[in-house]
Amino acid sequence: MVITAAAAFPAPAGAPAAETATAPLLTVRDLGLEIGGNTILSGIDMAIGRGEFVCVVGPSGCGKTTLLRVLAGLRPPTEGEALYQGQPLVRPSREIAIVFQEYAKALLPWRTAAANVSLALETMGYPREKRAARISELLQTVGLGDSAGKYPSEMSGGMQQRLQIARALALEPSVLLLDEPFGALDAMTRQGLQDELLQLTKSTGATAFFVTHDLEEAIYLGDRVIGLHARPGRIGLVLDIDLPKPRHQLETRELPRFLELRHELFSFIKGAESA
Amino acid sequence: MTALDMRGAVIPLALIAVAELWARAVDLQSDSLAAPSAIFMAGAKALASGEMLAATGETLVCALGGLAIGFVLGAFTGILLGIFRALDHLSEVTFELLRPIPSVALIPVAMLIFGFGYWTETSIVAFTTFWPGFLLTRAAVRGVEPRLFEVVRSLEMNLPDTIRKIVVPAVLPRMFVALRLAAGISLIVAVTVEITANPVGMGARMMSASQALRPDLTFAYLLWIGVVGWSLNAVMEFVQKRLLGPAVPLPRSGA
Numbered sequence: 001m002v003i004t005a006a007a008a009f010p011a012p013a014g015a016p017a018a019e020t021a022t023a024p025l026l027t028v029r030d031l032g033l034e035i036g037g038n039t040i041l042s043g044i045d046m047a048i049g050r051g052e053f054v055c056v057v058g059p060s061g062c063g064k065t066t067l068l069r070v071l072a073g074l075r076p077p078t079e080g081e082a083l084y085q086g087q088p089l090v091r092p093s094r095e096i097a098i099v100f101q102e103y104a105k106a107l108l109p110w111r112t113a114a115a116n117v118s119l120a121l122e123t124m125g126y127p128r129e130k131r132a133a134r135i136s137e138l139l140q141t142v143g144l145g146d147s148a149g150k151y152p153s154e155m156s157g158g159m160q161q162r163l164q165i166a167r168a169l170a171l172e173p174s175v176l177l178l179d180e181p182f183g184a185l186d187a188m189t190r191q192g193l194q195d196e197l198l199q200l201t202k203s204t205g206a207t208a209f210f211v212t213h214d215l216e217e218a219i220y221l222g223d224r225v226i227g228l229h230a231r232p233g234r235i236g237l238v239l240d241i242d243l244p245k246p247r248h249q250l251e252t253r254e255l256p257r258f259l260e261l262r263h264e265l266f267s268f269i270k271g272a273e274s275a
Numbered sequence: 276m277t278a279l280d281m282r283g284a285v286i287p288l289a290l291i292a293v294a295e296l297w298a299r300a301v302d303l304q305s306d307s308l309a310a311p312s313a314i315f316m317a318g319a320k321a322l323a324s325g326e327m328l329a330a331t332g333e334t335l336v337c338a339l340g341g342l343a344i345g346f347v348l349g350a351f352t353g354i355l356l357g358i359f360r361a362l363d364h365l366s367e368v369t370f371e372l373l374r375p376i377p378s379v380a381l382i383p384v385a386m387l388i389f390g391f392g393y394w395t396e397t398s399i400v401a402f403t404t405f406w407p408g409f410l411l412t413r414a415a416v417r418g419v420e421p422r423l424f425e426v427v428r429s430l431e432m433n434l435p436d437t438i439r440k441i442v443v444p445a446v447l448p449r450m451f452v453a454l455r456l457a458a459g460i461s462l463i464v465a466v467t468v469e470i471t472a473n474p475v476g477m478g479a480r481m482m483s484a485s486q487a488l489r490p491d492l493t494f495a496y497l498l499w500i501g502v503v504g505w506s507l508n509a510v511m512e513f514v515q516k517r518l519l520g521p522a523v524p525l526p527r528s529g530a
Contacts, residue, residue, distance in 0.1 A: 074425055092429040105422040110444045119440065123430045171430070 025050045025085060025174060025207050026071060032079030032232075033066060040066050042232035044080070050174070053201060053208045055218035055225045057265065059273040063233025064211045068177050071209060072098050084175070094124055097168035101180040103160040107152045113139060113163050114148040120170035134170070141200065142166040158189035162196075169200065176201065178210045182217070191249050194221055198247060215265045219258060220247055227268045237268045309491035318495030326480070327496070331503060334476035337393055338465035341400025346457050348401070349408020350450055354442060356409075357416025370409075378403040378464050382472050393475070396468045403464045404457040411453035415446035451518070455511045462504050477503070 024047035033041040040063045048054050056064045069075045070082050073092040082089045084096065092098075100106040107116050117135045126134060139145050142162040152160050161181055168176060178197075182190040198221060201208050212218050218225045219241055227237035239261060243252055252258055291311045297303075298310030309317075321327040356363040378399055385395040419442060427437050469478025481496035 072429060074428065092431065094429075094431050096429070098425070098429045100422060100425075102422060105420045106426050108423070108441070108444070110447075120430055122440075123432045123436065 023086065024048055025052075026209070027083045027086075028071075028080070029083070030080035031067075031070065031077045031082055033063070033070065033075070034078045039232035041070070041077070042079075042234050044233070044235055046226065046235065046238075048207060048209065050207055051201075051205050053198075053210065053221055053223045055210045055212060055222035056228065057212060057215055057218045057225060057269065058228030058233065058236075059230045059269060060213070062228040062230035062272070064228055065179055067228075067233065068098075068179050068209060068211050071175075072096060072177050094171045095173055096175040096177060097171045097173035099161075099164050099168050099176065099178045099181045101183050103157065103164045103181075103184075104152065106164055107160060107167075109152050112149050112151055113144055113155070113166075116152070116163055117167050117170050120167045124171060126170075138166045138170055139163075141169065142196070156189075157185050158193060161185065161193065165197070165200070169204065172204075173206060175207045175209065178208065180212055181210075183213065190217070195247075195249065197221070202246075215269065216253065216262060219243070219261050219265065220249075220252060225261075225265060227265060227272065229272050236272055237265070239265060305490060306488045307490055309494055313491040314494040314498070317489070317491035318499060321480075321492060321495060327477075327499060330475075330477045330480045330496075331499070333393075334462070334465050334469065334478065335503070337396035337468075337476065338400055338461040340393075341397040341465070342404045342457055342461040344397070345401035345404035345461075346408035346454060349405040349410075349457075350412045350453075352405075353409045353412025353414075354416055354438065354446070357413040357446075358438070358442065363413075374406060379467060379471065382468060386472060391472075391474055396465055396473050396475070399468050400461045400464050404461050407453045407457045407460065408450075411456075412446060412450055415449035415453075416442060418449070419445045451515050455508065455515070458507055458511050459504065462500075462507060466500060 026046075026048040028044050028046045031041060031044040032039065044067065046054075056067065058064050066075065070077050071089065073089040073096065076090055084093065089096075108119065111119065114135050117138050118131060121131050121134060136145065136148065139148055142165050144159060144162050144166065147155060147159060147163075150159075152163065155163065165181070181197075182193055185193065194217065197208070200206070208221075210218070210221055219239075222239075222241050225237075225239040225241060226235055227239070228234065229236040241261060243255060243257060243261075295311045298308075298313075303310055318327070356366065381399050381402055382395070385398050389395040389398060423441055423445065424437075427441055432440070465476065466478040469476040470482050473479065477496055477500050481493055481500070484492035484496060
């Protein structure tokens with residue numbers, strides 16, 4: 001179920017404002033990426049609307065992280081195009097925030113939690129006198145209100161990942177790109193953070209692009225789940241997740257529909273891995 | 276002092292006692308050796324007269340002055356070439372040609388340019404300490420977590436801020452290790468220049484004591500230079516601990 005360019009882009013360049021408002025926030029057209037003669041991604045088409053929560057799953061080496069890096073503007077595609085609000089993504093932008101899997105490597109170990117969040121505010125030129133209030137507000141939002149003075153090395157993995165999310169939110173991004181953000185955390189911490197993330201994207205209206213290898217996590221979080229085939233990475237499955245919201249860790253996961261979707265996604269991944 | 280340190284002092288103290296006993300037993304009258312007590316007396320006299328301290332001051336001015344100039348230039352170059360690979364490739368041959376020059380081989384050249392005095396010595400120390408500053412800082416910059424540079428890019432941070440807020444704090448612990456190394460080298464080079472050519476400082480006094488056939492004073496200067504070197508390292512270690520708090524992680528080996 002690949003969204004064709006014609007269906008996804010009714011508005012040509014220079015279309016009236018009313019039409020661009022309903023146009024997708026992120027669009028990917030026939031995107032391909034080659035690195036050193038290896039085709040990593042091929043023929044990817046997708047459109048992500050404002051406020052949507054899209055999860056990407058696939059066997060290891062299917063290029064899901066690479067796709068995220070293209071959307072981050074960290075790696076230009078070699079074929080096709082990736083557009084943000086109709087403009088090609090050629091470099092990173094503060095409107096698109098990234099949350100990396102390895103939180104320990106993405107935080108500044110010599111800065112406290114508050115100062116790590118401040119880094120984003122300093123860079124975006126946030127007024128100095130309002131900074132302290134904004135920092136404590138952001139730390140409150142991710143449940144780190146009491147840890148402002150702690151260094152990352154003094155925080156647990158879950159707290160460090162919360163801190164990275166707070167730094168991303170400081171940018172007030174339209175899009176949050178999350179690369180297996182909860183992959184290294186224990187199950188209880190992960191579930192807690194999943195619910196907080198859903199809450200955050202709902203309250204900020206941010207669009208989320210969430211890469212994971214956890215199929216249940218993808219179904220639980222997503223409005224849509226995209227399954228990738230490997231070598232080269234290409235879209236093999238698009239699942240619209242029609243589960244009721246707000247999601248609930250126990251009830252949602254026990255719904256027959258959840259199990260059906262899980263079954264479908266699981267079969268796809270099994271097929272994709274053996275392919 | 277801990278119990279371990281006390282045990283470490285047993286052997287040197289025993290050796291000194293043996294040397295003293297031997298010197299007294301044979302009634303040592305030599306132009307090349309002196310009894311520990313004689314060395315101690317000569318050292319105490321030179322210290323009390325102020326001559327030894329003046330010499331120490333002269334040597335330290337050259338060593339630390341040269342270290343400041345050489346290391347800062349080296350660290351600055353290291354950061355620049357660590358960030359800009361193109362610049363690094365461009366200057367590679369130049370630096371690789373200059374680097375193998377032994378610092379003592381520069382003594383005649385420096386004498387030619389600066390003559391006797393502080394600048395001859397300072398310039399040679401600066402040349403020598405440039406290298407650990409440059410090479411270790413450049414390696415440290417290249418060892419900065421690549422993820423941090425992606426964070427920087429996604430924040431759209433400009434270059435001056437990237438250097439100030441990311442690169443410098445990230446390489447500071449390794450740079451300090453380099454500085455300690457360079458401080459040790461600076462003293463060695465300064466004394467070497469003084470012994471071979473420059474008539475100032477502890478090296479020159481030691482040389483003239485040797486030429487005056489004063490083994491007691493020669494050995495007293497030798498030991499004093501050791502004390503100065505040890506103190507310099509202790510000061511650096513103290514500053515390192517005070518300056519770099521627990522928040523700064525130790526450099527990872529192999530990175």
